[in-house]
Amino acid sequence: MRTAQAIAGSAVFFIAAPCIVAGVVPWLLTDHYHLPLSTVPGFVPLGWLLILAAIALLVHSFARFALEGLGTPAPVAPTERLVIGGIYRHVRNPMYVAVLSIILGQALLFSSWTVVAYAVIGAIAMGSFVKLYEEPTLASRYGAEYETYRRNVPGWLPRLTPWRG
Template identity: 85%
Template sequence: MRTFSAIAGSTAFFIAAPGVVAGLVPWLLSDHYRLPWSTVPGFVPAGGVLIVAAAAVLLHAFARFALEGLGTPAPVAPTEKLVIGGIYRHVRNPMYVAVLSIILGQALLFSSWTLVAYAIIGAVVMGSFVRFYEEPTLARRYGADYETYRRNVPGWLPRLTPWRDE
């Protein structure tokens, strides 16, 4: 039953958080209805690839929270275990990286400086949230396990080889 609750909670949070931040808001800020989209050569395919790849990472990260951590990314329903598998072996904040990548992919797709500015603002907000809330909370909750993980896995720029918790 705990797994079902974690999946349901993660799904609801997926719609409420990244669905709004990386979906609804960029759609509202862009000239999404204007065709053709970007007229800059290569921007549309590059933006599309970035969006699809980042969406796959985001879905994987959410699944890890539900299936490995038995919880959700929402602060009100945290995981029972520290999530360090899958994509989390390469980067500590794959959800934020993926959301920002989706926004930047849309900036390419629509040739939108507004979305670039939105991504920059989002990066500052997300980075501040991680630094001043998430990291201290995880350190208190998971102690030495989180500190070991934090020392070995970068927060924002993924490592090429996966970290092995040995």
């Protein structure tokens, strides 16, 4: 896939997946963001910090797929190369971590247990998708390269020291 196609495909998938999951659904769960902001000290700034940092992480992750992998995160247009640079040196699933962080940031922002419950359901769904589809697919597509990467980089919680692949 050419770089321009990978960028366009990743942009479309960005709107179709994380913008819906971390944007539209929480927007609906918070009455179109009309819930009052949290009165718990520190929750509002912490929520905003989590949301903004996670958006930056998400954009970075999508860019790595298009520029390094020459593909998209969408299963219908996968990368030509295994993406292991940037944030992927520290965690294998930064897009899922970012999406869940955006949702949890909104839960803090509004002190919403409904949004927390949605994040828990989302985490279970994402974890199941990774185990049942992504890991077997990546192992099949990239073989030993993926197995080495998988052994050296944690799936969900980033490590502080980078893996040198």
